[in-house]
Amino acid sequence: MNDSSSGAVGHGSAVRLSGIRDFRLLWISGLLASLGSQMSSIALPLLVLRQTGSPVEAGAVGSVSIGALLVTMLPGGALADTVERRRLMRVCDLGSTLVVGALAVAVLLGRTPLVLMLLVAGIGAVINSMYGPAALGLLRAIVPGELLGAASSRLQARGAAARLVGPMAGGALYAVHPALPFAAEAVGLLLSTSCLAFVRTRSAPGPGAGSAFSGREFVAGVTFLWSRPYLRTVLIVFGLGMNSAFSSLMFVALATASHNGSSGIGGGTIVSLTAVGSLVGSLLAPRVPPALRTGRLIGATCWACTGTALLLPISQNPLYVGMLCALAIATASMASIGFLTALLAATPERMVGRVQSAAGFISSIVQPLGPLAGGVLLAACGAGTTYLVLGGVFLMCAAVISWAPSVRREPTPGTADAPGPVLTHE
DSSP states (O other), X not given: OEEOSSSSOOTTOOOOGGGOHHHHHHHHHHHHHHHHXXXXXXXXXXXXXXXXXXXXXXXXXXXXHHHHHHHXXXXXXHHHTTSOHHHHHHHHHHHHHHHHHHHHHHHHHTOOOHHHHHHHHHHHHHHHHHHHHHHHHHHHHHSOGGGHHHHHHHHHHHHHHHHHHHHHHHHHHHHHOTTHHHHHHXXXXXXXXXXXXXXXXXXXXXXXXXOXXXXXXXXXXXXXXXXXXXXXXXXXXXXXXXXXXHHHHHHHHHHHHTTTTTOSHHHHHHHHHHHHHHHHHHHHGGGSOTTSOHHHHHHHHHHHHHHHHHHGGGOOOHHHHHHHHHHHHHHHHHXXXXXXXXXXXXXXXXXXXXXXXXXXXXXXXXXXXXXXXXXXXXXXXXXXXXXXHHHHHHHHHHHHHHHOHHHHTOOOTTSTTSSSOOOOOO
16 A cells, blocks of 8 residues: 655646655665666676686676576565565665675775675675666656656666766776775665655555565566567567667677777777667657657667668767667667556556566566677677678567557557556555
8 A cells, every 4th residue: 555645646636747756856866876886887897807807707797697686586576566665675775785885895905805796796686676676666656647757757867877977987986996986886875765765655565465475476477468468579579689689789889899899999989879879868758749659669669770780880980880879779768768658557556566577577588698699690700790680680570569460559548458457546
């Protein structure tokens, strides 16, 4: 049951998103946590590389983080649906503060064995698997249904800004002292949980909520998505297929622009431009006409990625490559926000954590293999052929999204065919 008597606004009220106090606090809290996470994401592999001198062990940080996230994603969503979500987010923030703070102290003392750094990466991923679903569940309790699109856009813009600024700030702090990025993240997390302490809205499970640790609850989100043809098709094609193919494309673009690792300027330019593209797409999303359905935006993204893959062989200039990738990312951001908004509105409030975790799991399960596949193709066939192969994958995704009956019959909220009830505060 949700207590929205203060801080949140009833769903029938005409109100601007900026006027919702609890949303502002939730947004600021997430920004502080995201900035810290992005700072440590660049600093932790650098620290491992500095301590061990092994690129393989530095890469193991990412592998441990992704593996831990995938393993705990579904249980994390189930837990977020069975406890009070604001309290869970605060516990996650405090847990992350302790872990990151301990690492900062270990770096200051010069005692950072590899197992400690891998443990920090793994624990951070486990905490994120609970924090993310809980945050979306609390968002659903705070924001009226008619403002979910604007709220999703601002969350996406917040993440894009953090990805743009965080790594640069983390790298600069690391250059001063390796412990500083982790200390800065710990401070940010303390400020984040302080913001959450002032959020008045509560998002607690109903009296009939099941145990978070039952197999039925783990797969409830997957079952919900799989029983709805539109959501199932979009997640398989756009989430799973496009994500893995685009991660392959980005790896190849970065490898060729950096001349196989001999220069970081080209790769850095591409990463920065794609972050800008994501931010621009997030800011443009609220301006998309309501008549333009999400399925069409997703189709446009598939076609844009097809064009990008076919145009990339023309030049390896980092500005050219970065601009093409930025355009594709901007389109993808608008489509992703539209789909997230529809998914949030279609999901019963009591299931937000499990459904969002299931959607993330389906979208991410093969994404880590994308760079590996891109590297294999690049080594075997060269950049030009690799881009053509990836263009063919994008083309197949575009064809399915454009002509699949389940996508062409995209349901609209409030109709009998909508993919689930739109619930108000209980």
